[in-house]
Amino acid sequence: MQNIYDNPVFFDGYSRLREKTDNANDLFETPALMGLLPDLAGCAVLDLGCGMGDHCAEYVRRGAAKVVGIDISEKMLAAARERNGGPRIEYLRLPMEQLGALDGPFDVVASSLAIHYVADYAGLAANVFRLLKPGGVFAFSQEHPLTSCFTTGERWTKNEKGEKVFANISNYSVDGERLTEWMVEGVRKYHRTFSTVVNTLVDAGFAVERLVEPVPDAEMRRAYPRHADLVHKPDFLLVRARRPR
Numbered sequence: 001m002q003n004i005y006d007n008p009v010f011f012d013g014y015s016r017l018r019e020k021t022d023n024a025n026d027l028f029e030t031p032a033l034m035g036l037l038p039d040l041a042g043c044a045v046l047d048l049g050c051g052m053g054d055h056c057a058e059y060v061r062r063g064a065a066k067v068v069g070i071d072i073s074e075k076m077l078a079a080a081r082e083r084n085g086g087p088r089i090e091y092l093r094l095p096m097e098q099l100g101a102l103d104g105p106f107d108v109v110a111s112s113l114a115i116h117y118v119a120d121y122a123g124l125a126a127n128v129f130r131l132l133k134p135g136g137v138f139a140f141s142q143e144h145p146l147t148s149c150f151t152t153g154e155r156w157t158k159n160e161k162g163e164k165v166f167a168n169i170s171n172y173s174v175d176g177e178r179l180t181e182w183m184v185e186g187v188r189k190y191h192r193t194f195s196t197v198v199n200t201l202v203d204a205g206f207a208v209e210r211l212v213e214p215v216p217d218a219e220m221r222r223a224y225p226r227h228a229d230l231v232h233k234p235d236f237l238l239v240r241a242r243r244p245r
């Protein structure tokens, strides 16, 4: 497992990205994730890859009785404790690969843009299933499979004005590790096809209830033209699954 968020160059770059007021997480991904969550009043919530804890704090604002945020990165957790601490939130340094060390039960397990860093998705799904109460919800976002599949070459075909006209897709059907350059070289993520994403959850015992691929509508495209290319290829996939009663 890789702890790239503790790389100082990566951490600085990522922090700057998230500070931009028009970042895609805040505009498209987080609202979609919040839209998949049940009423959190009185709930115990686990956040996988909680990062700087913004979502943990939001779960408390939405009435959660207890929130546990886990992350592999010391730097992200230090920022979380400083910015988004509170009596109802516990932050733990724990890789998602070691969820077996955690006890539940939780009403909701949520995760925002972290699961694509885990190689053993089936193992993760089995652990989340175990940690959830019957009827509990697993809601997560991940890099969209049409984005995570990328291996080499140009990501986009552009016209003579330099505008993106087609996304270039390669190796979609090949699940597994992808090494990409994002802030630094050698960032390791894992691509999985739609069928792997969904069927792995079904095999773990989940009922898959909803998929969301957020893209800007016409008004958002006018307000945030730099995100207009999401219309051709979404960057995010969100899933809500439930442990049956």
Ligand SMILES: C[S@@+](CC[C@H](N)C(=O)[O-])C[C@H]1O[C@@H](n2cnc3c(N)ncnc32)[C@H](O)[C@@H]1O
Binding pocket: 001, 002, 005, 025, 048, 049, 050, 051, 052, 053, 054, 055, 070, 071, 072, 073, 076, 094, 095, 096, 097, 111, 112, 113, 114, 117, 118
């Ligand atoms: C894109 S950030 C998202 C942070 C937060 N969920 C948010 O949306 O603001 C991904 C987070 O996943 C964490 N992460 C990556 N691999 C992990 C692993 N194997 N176990 C636990 N956390 C991991 C990173 O340290 C980072 O904080």
